[in-house]
Amino acid sequence: MKALSGFYYVKSADSVYQCRGRGLFRKKKLSPLVGDIVEFDIQEDNDGYITSIHERKNELRRPAVANVDQAIIVVSAKEPSFSTLLLDRFLVLVEANDIQPIIFISKMDKVSTEELQEITTYQEAYQAIGYQVETLSVEKEIDLNKMAPYFSDKISVIAGQSGVGKSSLLNKLNPALSIETNDISLSLGRGKHTTRHVELVAIGEGLVADTPGFSSLEFDALALEGLSACFPEMAARQQDCKFRGCMHVNEPKCAVKQAVEVNEIAPFRYEHYLQFYQEIQNRKPRY
Ligand SMILES: Nc1nc2c(ncn2[C@@H]2O[C@H](COP(=O)(O)OP(=O)(O)OP(=O)(O)O)[C@@H](O)[C@H]2O)c(=O)[nH]1
Ligand SMILES: [Zn+2]
Numbered sequence: 001m002k003a004l005s006g007f008y009y010v011k012s013a014d015s016v017y018q019c020r021g022r023g024l025f026r027k028k029k030l031s032p033l034v035g036d037i038v039e040f041d042i043q044e045d046n047d048g049y050i051t052s053i054h055e056r057k058n059e060l061r062r063p064a065v066a067n068v069d070q071a072i073i074v075v076s077a078k079e080p081s082f083s084t085l086l087l088d089r090f091l092v093l094v095e096a097n098d099i100q101p102i103i104f105i106s107k108m109d110k111v112s113t114e115e116l117q118e119i120t121t122y123q124e125a126y127q128a129i130g131y132q133v134e135t136l137s138v139e140k141e142i143d144l145n146k147m148a149p150y151f152s153d154k155i156s157v158i159a160g161q162s163g164v165g166k167s168s169l170l171n172k173l174n175p176a177l178s179i180e181t182n183d184i185s186l187s188l189g190r191g192k193h194t195t196r197h198v199e200l201v202a203i204g205e206g207l208v209a210d211t212p213g214f215s216s217l218e219f220d221a222l223a224l225e226g227l228s229a230c231f232p233e234m235a236a237r238q239q240d241c242k243f244r245g246c247m248h249v250n251e252p253k254c255a256v257k258q259a260v261e262v263n264e265i266a267p268f269r270y271e272h273y274l275q276f277y278q279e280i281q282n283r284k285p286r287y
Contacts, residue, residue, distance in 0.1 A: 001034065001207075002199040003064075008032045008050055010040055019048040033059060034198045034209070035066035035155050058098060060157065063198040063211040067155055070100040071213060074160035074169065077119050077135070078110040084122060086217075088272040090159055091131075093214045095230035096222050099157075102132050102150055106165040109137040125266045129233045138168045148173055151206030157213035166212055173203045179210055224280050228256070231273055233265050249277065 001016065002009040008019045019040050021032055030053060032038060037054040059066040071094040075087045087103065094101040103126060111119060123133045132150075136143045147169070150156075158166045167179040179201075200207040219227075228234040228248060238246065240255035248256035248270075259265040 002197065003032065003034055004197050008038075010038060010048065010050065015046060017042065017046050017048040019050045021050050033064055033066040034200055035059075035068065037067065060097065060213060062215060063157065063209045063213055065155065065157060065198060065200075065209050065213075068097075068099050068157055068209075068213075069154040070102055070150075070156050071097075072102050072104055072150065072156055072158045072208075074104045074106050074158060074164045074166050076107040076110075076161075076164040077105050077115065078107055080161055080163055082119060082122070084268055085272055085275070086161060087126075088269065089217050089276070090214055092219070092222070092227070092230040092276060093217065094159065095232075096219075096226065103134070104147065104169070105133065105135045106169065107137060107139070108135045108142055109140040125269075128266075129269075131232075136169070138165055138172050141172075144172060148204035151203040151208060154206045155200065156203075156206060156208045158208060159212055159214040170201070170203065170208060170210070174201065177201055177210070219276060219280050219283070222280060224277065227277055227280060228273065231269060233259075233269065234273065237265075247277070249274070 001011045006020065008021065010017045010019050017040060032050055032053055033056075036056065038050045039052045039054075040048045040050045042048045056066045058068055060068055071090075073087065073090045073094065075082060082105070091101055105119060105123065108116075108119075119135070123135065126133045134143065134146055134150075136147060138144070151173075158170065160166050163182055167181045170179055171177050171181065199210050201210045222230075224247070225245070228238065234248060234256050237255040237259055241248065241251065242253035243251050246254055246256075248254050256265060256270070260267055260270045
């Protein structure tokens with residue numbers, strides 16, 4: 001549940017145990033991560049030693065969490081303004097890590113009727129791709145009861161631009177939490193997340209990392225060939241392109257480009273694909 005100062009806090013059915021790792025881990029260059037499933041020996045009271053770590057299904061670096069089931073991507077309808085470019089950037093990073101994305105559109109209390117129509121159109125476009133999309137307002141407590149079930153029986157990370165209301169949402173869904181929000185940090189005149197360690201906190205029947213994930217929006221680790229797989233609506237058409245390994249850019253008889261022409265693939269998604277493609281292509285090699 002938490003790693004702090006050489007201790008690992010392990011939750012079992014009955015209690016939380018303060019455990020140390022063993023020298024074994026140092027030799028194997030393996031150290032327990034928050035999110036790990038471990039076996040441990042109880043020493044006395046609530047102290048113990050971790051003896052083995054079960055195989056991980058994945059591991060994130062920032063925040064350092066293992067076995068992440070899904071990423072809740074929060075985008076605000078307004079302030080900061082709704083951006084499909086930024087949303088797609090998060091989606092690609094999450095997809096590239098083989099993690100299931102869920103989209104929450106926040107601050108719905110701030111939108112006018114006109115803006116609501118635009119947001120709804122985009123919501124439907126993402127749903128058509130197959131993504132789950134929910135809208136909400138923490139401030140006006142709109143549709144908050146729909147959010148908690150998404151966390152059930154899963155380990156989640158929450159992702160999204162600064163100021164979209166990630167901390168506000170978690171605090172609202174679990175009033176026992178007091179994750180700092182922008183309001184508080186501004187009034188205290190100090191930065192957030194300065195000396196933070198990662199901890200899994202309870203939301204309903206699930207667990208969430210209390211530190212946002214995917215804060216770096218660079219496609220550092222993503223190869224050009226892997227990009228279209230991060231767009232499910234493109235991945236689904238790949239086998240219909242004339243050329244195997246079609247990149248959907250200049251190739252003839254490309255099923256993706258054909259689908260864009262008839263609006264079966266949303267043109268804005270394809271434009272973002274091309275933009276990210278350029279970005280990865282222009283990436284400076286690092287040594
Ligand atoms: N109107 C409105 N304001 C909200 C809502 N949710 C959050 N806010 C406000 O938006 C600001 C930012 O909220 P935070 O929860 O700190 O945002 P965050 O995403 O955690 O930001 P970082 O920690 O910087 O990543 C705060 O002033 C909140 O009060 C909402 O549903 N409606
Ligand atoms: Zn193609």
